[in-house]
Amino acid sequence: MTLYSAVLPCCTEYLYFSNYHTEVRNSNIVKPRILLMGLRRSGKSSIQKVVFHKMSPNETLFLESTNKICREDVSNSSFVSFQIWDFPGQIDFFDPTFDYEMIFRGTGALIFVIDSQDDYVEALSRLHLTVTRAYKVNPDINFEVFIHKVDGLSDDHKIEKQRDIHKRANDDLADAGLERIHLSFYLTSIYDHSIFEAFSKVVQKLIPQLPTLENLLNIFISNSGIEKAFLFDVVSKIYIATDSSPVDMQTYELCCDMIDVVIDISCIYGLTGDEAGTPYDKESMAIIHLNNTTVMYLKEVTKFLALVCFLREESFERKGLIDYNFHCFKKAIEEVFDVRLKVQRSRKLLSQRRWSKQTVPNGTQVHPH
Numbered sequence: 001m002t003l004y005s006a007v008l009p010c011c012t013e014y015l016y017f018s019n020y021h022t023e024v025r026n027s028n029i030v031k032p033r034i035l036l037m038g039l040r041r042s043g044k045s046s047i048q049k050v051v052f053h054k055m056s057p058n059e060t061l062f063l064e065s066t067n068k069i070c071r072e073d074v075s076n077s078s079f080v081s082f083q084i085w086d087f088p089g090q091i092d093f094f095d096p097t098f099d100y101e102m103i104f105r106g107t108g109a110l111i112f113v114i115d116s117q118d119d120y121v122e123a124l125s126r127l128h129l130t131v132t133r134a135y136k137v138n139p140d141i142n143f144e145v146f147i148h149k150v151d152g153l154s155d156d157h158k159i160e161k162q163r164d165i166h167k168r169a170n171d172d173l174a175d176a177g178l179e180r181i182h183l184s185f186y187l188t189s190i191y192d193h194s195i196f197e198a199f200s201k202v203v204q205k206l207i208p209q210l211p212t213l214e215n216l217l218n219i220f221i222s223n224s225g226i227e228k229a230f231l232f233d234v235v236s237k238i239y240i241a242t243d244s245s246p247v248d249m250q251t252y253e254l255c256c257d258m259i260d261v262v263i264d265i266s267c268i269y270g271l272t273g274d275e276a277g278t279p280y281d282k283e284s285m286a287i288i289h290l291n292n293t294t295v296m297y298l299k300e301v302t303k304f305l306a307l308v309c310f311l312r313e314e315s316f317e318r319k320g321l322i323d324y325n326f327h328c329f330k331k332a333i334e335e336v337f338d339v340r341l342k343v344q345r346s347r348k349l350l351s352q353r354r355w356s357k358q359t360v361p362n363g364t365q366v367h368p369h
C-alpha cells in the first residue's frame, strides 16, 4: 500500500502564485475579474443567473435587458473567488465615460457570448473589436468565446457552427496580423450542463494552484483504485479541478446530479427547524451505487468544496484505504489554502506599508517596523 502522505511534500513544490490577475490596492484584495460581453439578448445575464443564482433556465425568459455594468462578487470558496461584470449588450468603446483601459487592465478572463440561433456576422465583428482592444491593454487576458443557445441545434449543426465561427474569428485576427491572440471556444446552453462545464474551464484557468490540485488528485486516485475524481465548488457546481484523465460530459452531469441530491435531501431531512440553513457541513457524504457496477462517492473537503469520485464496486471494497487516503488529501488541500492565505496576508501587509509611506501628509515618511 502506498501511503498518500509519503508523497505529499513534493506536491507543494508545484505551488506558485501569479499576481497578474490579483491586484492588491490599499489593503483590499481585488479579485480576478471575469467579463461577460456580447450583443444584446445573447444570453449573458441568463448565464450568470443560472450558474451563480440557481435560477431555473425557464425563468430567464423574463429577465430584463441590462442597461448598465453589473458587478458581482463570487466568493463561494477560497479558490473560487472572483468578480463577474455583466455588460449591457452594446458597448461603445468611443464613449469617453467608458474607461475600458481600466476595466481590461484588471481582467483575468473575457467571455464573449455569441447567440448561435441568430445571425452571427455582427457578433463576430464585435468580438474582433472587443478582443483587439482588450489585448492591446492587457495581453494576459484569457479570451473565451461561448457559442451559446446550442440547445436548439442538432449535433451536426453544432459542430458546423463551431467550425465556422472558429474559422471566421481566427481569419479576422490573422488579417489584422494578430494571430498570437488565442481564442478558446465552447458550445453552451443554460438548458443543460454545458454552461457549468464551460464556466468550470474558464475559472480553472484563473486558479494559480491548479497544477497542485491536479497533482494531488492524480496521486489520490492512483493510490485508491479510483477511476475519476472531481473537486467541486458545491454552490455553483463548477469543478475547480480534476485528475488528468479526460472528462466526459455524462460523468460530469452525474456529479452535478449527485450534488443536487445531497443538498436537496439535507435541506429536507438534515436541518432542524431553528438552524440558519447550511445543508452542507463536515458530516456531508454520500455513496450511490449505479446499476453498471460503478460507485459514486462524495465527501466534504472544505466548507465549500466536495470531492466526487467514480470507482468500480470491487475497488470500493477497500473503503478503509480510500478514506485514509482521502484524509491525507484533505490535509494537503488545507495546506494549499494555508500557504495561499499566508501569501495573501504578507502581500496585504506589504501594500499597506507602501500605501502608508505614500500617503503621509507633509512629506514625512513612515517607516513601519
Ligand SMILES: Nc1nc2c(ncn2[C@@H]2O[C@H](COP(=O)(O)OP(=O)(O)OP(=O)(O)O)[C@@H](O)[C@H]2O)c(=O)[nH]1
Pocket (backbone or CB within 6 Å): 038, 039, 040, 041, 042, 043, 044, 045, 046, 047, 057, 059, 060, 061, 062, 063, 064, 065, 066, 067, 087, 088, 089, 090, 148, 149, 150, 151, 152, 188, 189, 190, 191
Ligand atoms: N434557447 C436558449 N435561450 C437562452 C439561453 N440563454 C439565454 N437564453 C434566452 O435569451 C434571452 C436573452 O437573455 P439575456 O440573458 O437577457 O441576454 P443578455 O445578453 O443579458 O441581454 P442584454 O442584457 O440585453 O445585453 C432570454 O429570453 C433567455 O431566456 C440558452 O442557452 N438557450
